[in-house]
Amino acid sequence: MIMKRSRRVHEKKDGEDDENTVVCNILRLPEACLAHAISLTTPGDACRSIAVSSAFQAAASSNSVWERFLPPGYGSILARADHPVDLTSTMKELFCSLAQDHVLLDQGTKSFWLEQTSGAKCYMLSSSSLGIAWRENPLYWRRTYLPDSRFEEVTELLAVCWLEVSGKIDSGELSPDKKYSAYLVFRLLNESCGLDCPTQQGFITRDGEIVSAKRIISLHPQTTAQEAAAESGDEQGRGRADEEVSITTVSVSYPRERDDGWMEVELGEFYNRQEDTGILAISLIEHVQLHWKKGLICEGIEIRPKK
Incomplete structure (x- = not known):
């Protein structure tokens, strides 16, 4: 039993080493490669990736990432702004x-x-x-x-x-x-x-x-016609309200x-x-x-x- 447990511990350590090796290899990538990969995700993913490491933080905050998240032609849209928009800030x-x-x-x-x-x-x-x-x-x-x-x-x-x-x-x-x-x-x-x-x-x-x-x-705003009829004490009106609700409220946008x-x-x-x-x-x-x-x-x- 001791031998098996040792083997498991050893195997787990081997797995951890492989995982660490992968992480280390990713961190060796040039910032431009990391930035390109992050730019293929979403703005939310980019913000979350900042917590991975300082290398990810630098890549995920780069102008190349956030310019890709901005819609094509954003410059021509902002040129129509009633008040000038500051374009000297970072893309993020x-x-x-x-x-x-x-x-x-x-x-x-x-x-x-x-x-x-x-x-x-x-x-x-x-x-x-x-x-x-x-x-x-x-x-x-x-x-x-x-x-x-x-x-x-x-x-x-x-x-x-x-x-x-x-x-x-x-x-x-x-x-x-x-x-x-x-x-x-x-x-x-x-x-x-x-x-x-x-x-x-x-x-x-x-x-x-x-x-x-x-x-x-x-x-x-949506209110039930039955409640309105009940407040007025109108039993006949309540019946009409039930019928009206069953017919009309299925496709109503409120x-x-x-x-x-x-x-x-x-x-x-x-x-x-x-x-x-x-x-x-x-x-x-x-x-x-x-x-x-x-x-x-x-x-x-x-x-x-x-x-």
Whole structure:
């Protein structure tokens, strides 16, 4: 038994020596080779590899690694910034800055940032850049300012029957071979109404062809119709609510609160292939039942990778 245990210990030490030899051999690689290998991973992997050794730390922090994580053509995008972006910092610092905060582009009509884990391009189209039916009529919509918005102005719905909001972006502005989702970013006023109509739809087209399934969009947070009927003591209404929920809520998109205090609701999703070209149009419409709607403050439409 003692002999066997000694053999096992000896074999384990031999294995450890082999492992140490491999590690030592990797550390003998030139920094450029290590950097190239790390650049084939992800920003998260690069940050974790820093803890391996001082050689990995130097390679994983190099400009060659982080420039690869930055999207192609990032320079031309940042050239459209409303305020100059510091390009004299390291590529890692630039990546982290773009992943942590947004940059306003094109006279404040878009904001741009990078998705932290992949470096994919993300945008928000400001409400001022959206196509909104009847917006120029002051009886229906008005432009206003909110201090916690990233844009200089937001758009408030005063009263409409015909609701139509749409934003457009070129497929080439997005990262290729990524699945994206589009969200309406908004806020509701206390007197809001009519924004959960079952004929209110969200969808996405590319050059007129639908690329996402149409879905029912409610701008009011999800609550059960049964609870509302129970609070009013309406037994008959409760039965109607049960029936309505079973029919309509299967494909309804409901909003959720964001970390920045705004709300968002998903309008659709799509895959942006390398070879895809054309203009993407993201739409929210309701012109079937034509119920009166009011109390919506629209900040914009956000387009970011689907998690």
